[in-house]
Amino acid sequence: EIEKNGIKYPKIVLAQAILETAWFKSPVCRNKHNLFGLTNPRTGKYYEFNHWTESVKAYYTKVQYRYKGGNYLLWLKKIGYAEDPGYIRAVIRVLRQL
Template sequence: MARKSHRRRKLKLPRVIWIFLLLFIAAIGVVGGQILSQRAQIADEARAQSEATAKQEAFISRLAPYAQELQQVYGVLPSITLAQAILESDWGTSTLAANYHNLFGIKGTDPATSRIMTTKEYQNDQWVTVHARFRVYASDQESMKDHALLLVNGTDWNANQYAAVLAAKDYVTAAKALQTAGYATDPDYPSKLIALIQQWHLAQYDGN
């Protein structure tokens, strides 16, 4: 008597199910790749931000001691000096600061010690691009000293132009006094300085 075969029959899935499974697996691979790419991008952004913060902290640490020295001689609050240097020079990266050590956007008149640069000023309730002559310095410290002397000596037309800035006992009053004295045309200049001082705790460098 012939034996009956007990071999299991292979399970055959419909073609459409196989296609669905292959598409599903491919989709998982794509999503997984996107997740890995996003994680790598986030990591790169975090690394870049960390490096930028380190450079900003180094910028402050480099200028702070001399800003404190200038306070002892001229009475300018270091927090104001540092905040203006940060804002005016974009952390020392502007062309004016990087090439000519002008950290404060101080203008000049002598062609031998100044350069014509493009800048933006707030005029008639709008920002306009203008060409102006700015002073050239040999070092950042030279620029910082000239900034202090500007506040102490004022301008050619008003020797007491920045007297209220020097008389201020806190950075908020000093920042507002700079605006009133016409140091910058930006109507938000005081609030920008105050925000920088608070964000980076620059008041810690001010003497009592």
């Protein structure tokens, strides 16, 4: 689904989904079909999707559309994708398992 939607760096994005959902077991994943912990900046609440594939599309329209090139992991850090300062290291740990 990630590749089908033309998302760049599909393996990194898959690692993000795995990390964000604790291997697709988190309540946000199971109840809201949100694979990336995407939140509405106005309300601070998690977006809720009818199907997980919608969250993949939303990853592009809410995050990746801004990417203009360079090291993707550094770009994620630069835009403040996650609050956790160790987020990029955690993504790399998941990547090594794939």
